[in-house]
Amino acid sequence: xxxxxxxxREDWTVLESEYVIRRPWLTARRDxxxxxxxxxxxxxxxxxxxxxxxxxxxxxxxxFVFVRQYRHGLGVTRYELCAGVxxxxxxxxxxxxxxELSEETGYGGGEWREYMVLSANPGATxxxxxxxxxxxxxxxxxxxxxxxxxxxxxxFTPQEVVALLRSGEIIQAxxxxxxxxxxxxxxxx
Amino acid sequence: xxxxxxxxREDWTVLESEYVIRRPWLTARRDxxxxxxxxxxxxxxxxxxxxxxxxxxxxxxxxFVFVRQYRHGLGVTRYELCAGVxxxxxxxxxxxxxxELSEETGYGGGEWREYMVLSANPGATxxxxxxxxxxxxxxxxxxxxxxxxxxxxxxFTPQEVVALLRSGEIIQAxxxxxxxxxxxxxxxx
Numbered sequence: 001x002x003x004x005x006x007x008x009r010e011d012w013t014v015l016e017s018e019y020v021i022r023r024p025w026l027t028a029r030r031d032x033x034x035x036x037x038x039x040x041x042x043x044x045x046x047x048x049x050x051x052x053x054x055x056x057x058x059x060x061x062x063x064f065v066f067v068r069q070y071r072h073g074l075g076v077t078r079y080e081l082c083a084g085v086x087x088x089x090x091x092x093x094x095x096x097x098x099x100e101l102s103e104e105t106g107y108g109g110g111e112w113r114e115y116m117v118l119s120a121n122p123g124a125t126x127x128x129x130x131x132x133x134x135x136x137x138x139x140x141x142x143x144x145x146x147x148x149x150x151x152x153x154x155x156f157t158p159q160e161v162v163a164l165l166r167s168g169e170i171i172q173a174x175x176x177x178x179x180x181x182x183x184x185x186x187x188x189x
Numbered sequence: 190x191x192x193x194x195x196x197x198r199e200d201w202t203v204l205e206s207e208y209v210i211r212r213p214w215l216t217a218r219r220d221x222x223x224x225x226x227x228x229x230x231x232x233x234x235x236x237x238x239x240x241x242x243x244x245x246x247x248x249x250x251x252x253f254v255f256v257r258q259y260r261h262g263l264g265v266t267r268y269e270l271c272a273g274v275x276x277x278x279x280x281x282x283x284x285x286x287x288x289e290l291s292e293e294t295g296y297g298g299g300e301w302r303e304y305m306v307l308s309a310n311p312g313a314t315x316x317x318x319x320x321x322x323x324x325x326x327x328x329x330x331x332x333x334x335x336x337x338x339x340x341x342x343x344x345f346t347p348q349e350v351v352a353l354l355r356s357g358e359i360i361q362a363x364x365x366x367x368x369x370x371x372x373x374x375x376x377x378x
Contacts, residue, residue, distance in 0.1 A: 010258075010259040010266040010339070011259060011264065011266075012259060012261050020210055020215075021209055021210065021217065023232065023234070025232070025233070025234050026209075026217060026234040028210065028215060028217065031261070033261065035259075035337065035339055036339065037339055039336050039337055041337050043212065043214065044214070044261060045212070045214050045215040046261065046262050047236075047262070069199075070199040070200060070201060070224075071311035071312045072201050072220070072222065072233060072235065072312065073235050073236070073308075073310065073311050073312050073313045073314045073315050074308050074311035074312075074314065074315060074316075074317075075200065075315070076311060077199040077200075078311065116357070116365070117357060117360065118360055118361075118362040118365060119262075119263050119360045119361055119362060120309050120310050120362055121262065121309050121310075121361070121362075121363075122260035122262050122263035122265060122267065122360060122361055123260045123261065123262050123263075124262045125262045125263065126262050126263060126264070127263075128263075128360075129362070147228050148224065148228055148230050150199070150224055150225065150226055165370075168305070168306060171306065171307055171308045171311060171317075172307075172308055172310070172311055173307040173308060173309055173310075173318070173362040173363045173365075173366045174310075174362045176305070176307060176362075176366035176370075177362045177365035177366040177369055180366055180369035180370040180372075180373055181354070181365070181369040183369075183373045184369055184372045184373035184377075184378050185378060187376075187378070188373075189373050189374060189376070
């Protein structure tokens with residue numbers, strides 16, 4: 001109850017709100033807001049996205065399933081976890097994560113559990129990323145990515161993953177967070 | 190050399206590029222791009238930001254300096270690392286990080302090193318976050334945040350930080366990544 005009251009006091013009041021762009025891959029909203037201390041911020045931008053998912057997928061042989069692809073925002077090609085967006089037709093983030101793993105890598109099956117929930121940037125984005133840990137996955141098909149996705153699939157040992165993390169190769173914070181947590185919890189250092 | 194050639198093949202060719210919004214807190218660019226396999230993506234959005242910084246700050250007594258503030262994108266109030274934006278007048282990301290720690294918490298001094306470089310989302314954003322590890326910091330002044338920042342300062346023991354991480358309180362991926370790395374490297378579990 002005390003927590004709830006504090007949360008109410010800390011929330012900003014939205015005085016006005018309008019969309020500045022609404023496209024399938026970018027929706028941005030401009031809010032005019034007032035802080036609890038009465039300060040008015042005339043333009044505060046929020047990026048609206050669907051929920052996102054990512055997967056630490058481990059094969060029966062204990063290999064981590066990674067993908068490698070070009071990322072145009074930063075202009076780099078890096079190893080990453082399999083990840084994607086919750087589509088409207090997905091009944092849950094778990095289904096989205098399983099679909100993304102199948103599409104991007106051809107792997108599936110095994111045991112799945114939600115491992116972490118993260119935000120890429122809670123100041124600016126309104127969505128969460130649901131990060132799954134899938135164990136005992138198997139290669140069930142060939143990958144079948146979308147036409148715009150040029151992705152290669154790679155299997156790494158735990159020590160190879162540690163080396164990728166330490167070298168700075170895993171630059172995507174959502175992926176670094178779950179992988180470093182896995183390293184910490186499994187005492188891989 | 191082989192790596193460089195591969196990187197060239199993986200990069201997308203920008204066919205057209207225009208800004209859809211250019212404001213101090215939101216700059217978005219729409220690129221028309223072509224993948225190496227010849228697929229044209231008619232609208233791909235990139236968000237342009239200055240470099241960002243964050244700090245794991247440890248006092249001489251071994252306490253972690255955290256801040257707590259409301260985040261309007263997600264609409265939540267959470268504990269976070271001290272973090273901010275590189276201003277034009279900052280001569281380096283290190284200076285930005287030291288300035289942010291002083292402004293938001295009043296702490297400073299000690300030994301600083303770059304601990305990780307991360308991207309909030311390399312598919313969509315063009316900037317990096319430089320994460321510092323500052324040890325032996327001291328409270329040198331009162332905090333002096335900007336008028337729009339309503340921030341409280343909190344000191345936690347290493348085991349309190351582990352509990353915050355495990356509970357899911359640390360939802361900002363850029364912060365979870367550096368903190369889980371610290372936990373892994375310092376064998377705090």
